[in-house]
Amino acid sequence: MTDHWNVFLDQQGARRDGDGLLLGFAEASPTPAVPLLAVMAQSQVLALRGADAATFLQGQVTADVRLLSEQRPLPTMHLSLKGRGLFSARLLPAAEGGVDLLLPTAQSADDAKRMLGKYMVFSKATLTDDPRVVLMLVDDTPDTLEHSLHQARLPQPLPDHVVVEGDITVARLDGRRTLVILPAEAAMERWPMLVEARTPCADDGARLASIVAGDGELLPGAEDLFLPQALNFDVSEGVSFRKGCYTGQEIVARMHFKGEMKQRMQRYRWPDATRLPAPGAVVRSDAGRALGEVVMAVAADDAVEALVVVRLSHDGDLHLEPWGALQATPQPLPYPLPEK
Structure with missing residues (x-):
């Protein structure tokens, strides 16, 4: 994240810990009943690009990557041989067949680069850090969202869809949560329109909204514990049982077809x-x-x-x-x- 973006957040009243990590913008913790503008400072976007990007990823994660062609945001996991999640990510379609992976923390992103990099050497694909800012809008009504996206000159995707316009990505995850990924300069320009009807907060506000939505993600400390079904990824298209092979697929499929959670x-x-x-x-x-x-x-x-x-x-x-x-x-x- 760029220095001038951090300076801008400090000017908006950001609170930080001793290491400079963003804690929020007010003393009170976020609440499920209040519209929020969450600055997801801990999150990291990775850009997967190249002719083999989607094909390579299809063999590495639990979700059916082909659904990205329908402009859908997909939760997914990369698994161990035991079928347990090593990291989770949100997959978002990018231009020219590329894929953006949204990871919940910088450590998760480093793990993803290390794990996927082992299998990428024979593919025409690259995985690099994307420096864009990640925001989550949490709204109680669609009207609030549509108004602020219009005011901020941002695209308006349908629920459970993604729109990519240049270097701006907007993804509506459900009826309440919308991801906005954009360069720091564009985020600063649009901040007044986005914060107008919302309370600014940090990653905890985005995680609170995800908890209310029953949308779990693997955070550092919980690696290699959960089958994707344990985190209800089979409810949200985060795991496909018919797409073909990927690491850990046999165990996941056996539990689905023959076992009982x-x-x-x-x-x-x-x-x-x-x-x-x-x-x-x-x-x-x-x-x-x-x-x-x-x-x-x-x-x-x-x-x-x-x-x-x-x-x-x-x-x-x-x-x-x-x-x-x-x-x-x-x-x-x-x-x-x-x-x-």
């Missing part, structure tokens, strides 16, 4: 936002039995909002060491889970 990602809320569990933290039952792991958690309204993979048979509170019982209450997901 005993754990699924669920949304929970509990009090005391002063303590946030790390991704991959083990949750337990009252009796101390391991139930699953935390996927992602953020502070919101003096509470914790989280996505947690738990046993489907579990009924009761969640426990986390060393805090004990969380007083966690299940929250609704905006989609039904598969019966199997």
Whole structure:
């Protein structure tokens, strides 16, 4: 991210930690009920380009990359041989058959470059850092979104679609969340129109919106833990069971066609936002039995909002060491889970 973009954010009231990491723009944590403009400073876009870009990626990730030709944004994972996710990404179509990969952190992006680079040597494809700014607009009504995109002279994709105009990408992930990826200069120019009806925040606001949407992502610390179905990627077209081979595909397909998922990602809320569990933290039952792991958690309204993979048979509170019982209450997901 460019220095002048950081200076601009500081002028807007940015708060940072001792290492300069963006924390937000106000003392209060984001809330699910307020429209947000989230500066996703921790995220990184990787540009996959070349004649073999889409073909190469098709053999490396869980989603069917061919759906990008329909201008669709796709969640996906790259798996270990055990079928567990090593990193997750949002795939976005780019010009001339290229693909943009949106990774949740810089470490995730470094991991993706390292892992995919091992298989890329014989392909006509390159994977490089994209310096553009990543914003997420979180809105409560389509009218708010359409008005601000029009005011900011940005394209207006349909829900679950992407529009690319030059070096600007706009992707509507669902009815509430819209990604805007653009150069820093363009982001600064459009900031007043985008922030007019929204509260500015950092990555935690975008993650809160994703938690409400039941849209989990693999963060550092949770690598090699989850099958894609455990994070409900089979609900969101994040995994294809008929597209052909990719690393870990056999195990994922066997679970889908012959097995039965005993754990699924669920949304929970509990009090005391002063303590946030790390991704991959083990949750337990009252009796101390391991139930699953935390996927992602953020502070919101003096509470914790989280996505947690738990046993489907579990009924009761969640426990986390060393805090004990969380007083966690299940929250609704905006989609039904598969019966199997």
